[in-house]
Amino acid sequence: GEDVEQSLFLSVREGDSSVINCTYTDSSSTYLYWYKQEPGAGLQLLTYIFSNMDMKQDQRLTVLLNKKDKHLSLRIADTQTGDSAIYFCAERDSGGYQKVTFGTGTKLQVIP
Amino acid sequence: EAGVTQFPSHSVIEKGQTVTLRCDPISGHDNLYWYRRVMGKEIKFLLHFVKESKQDESGMPNNRFLAERTGGTYSTLKVQPAELEDSGVYFCASSQGGINEQFFGPGTRLTVL
Numbered sequence: 243g244e245d246v247e248q249s250l251f252l253s254v255r256e257g258d259s260s261v262i263n264c265t266y267t268d269s270s271s272t273y274l275y276w277y278k279q280e281p282g283a284g285l286q287l288l289t290y291i292f293s294n295m296d297m298k299q300d301q302r303l304t305v306l307l308n309k310k311d312k313h314l315s316l317r318i319a320d321t322q323t324g325d326s327a328i329y330f331c332a333e334r335d336s337g338g339y340q341k342v343t344f345g346t347g348t349k350l351q352v353i354p
Numbered sequence: 355e356a357g358v359t360q361f362p363s364h365s366v367i368e369k370g371q372t373v374t375l376r377c378d379p380i381s382g383h384d385n386l387y388w389y390r391r392v393m394g395k396e397i398k399f400l401l402h403f404v405k406e407s408k409q410d411e412s413g414m415p416n417n418r419f420l421a422e423r424t425g426g427t428y429s430t431l432k433v434q435p436a437e438l439e440d441s442g443v444y445f446c447a448s449s450q451g452g453i454n455e456q457f458f459g460p461g462t463r464l465t466v467l
Binding site: 283284332342344 | 357358387389394395396397398399402410412413445447455456457458459460461
């Protein structure tokens with residue numbers, strides 16, 4: 243079955259860049275997502291990338307996709323304390339059921 | 355527009371008891387999903403409704419879990435009888451379908467003692 247892996251924890255200083263990495267196994271993935279979960283809140287879709295793209299930029303966020311290595315990363319420029327949260331990588335396969343497979347989540351801690 | 359809501363936000367029950375979780379999707383969303391996150395692990399898909407029909411229930415762990423969506427509006431997820439390993443956060447999400455984003459609720463934290 244599909245598998246998505248992430249490191250569990252990342253700590254950065256305010257103002258630095260954060261890079262959260264993710265690997266996945268399903269070669270038929272069509273969409274890859276980054277979700278953010280703040281304490282006590284639901285999952286918020288941050289950004290997504292189609293599998294035929296290799297980069298997407300949205301303000302402070304840059305998503306890089308290496309489809310050959312099945313590696314996805316999220317870079318947050320000028321990280322702020324408000325960016326502290328759990329970040330989930332997720333992929334959706336090409337099947338009709340739209341099932342989304344999530345990683346374990348990376349807890350980002352921003353140190354002031 | 356109201357988002358996806360879930361009730362209760364937290365439930366503590368004893369092993370062997372029954373618990374029913376409720377999800378109210380965004381109005382007009384035909385697709386409704388249930389996911390579960392066990393402590394420190396990945397968020398796992400449980401099932402997917404399209405309106406009132408179960409489209410995919412491949413993630414349901416066993417027959418102690420029963421999901422319904424009568425009338426195609428809100429959904430309930432019943433766990434009967436609850437076991438210790440059922441503890442976790444249960445998320446509900448809804449979408450309009452196609453490639454559209456799944457909007458998540460805040461989750462219900464279930465603790466089975």
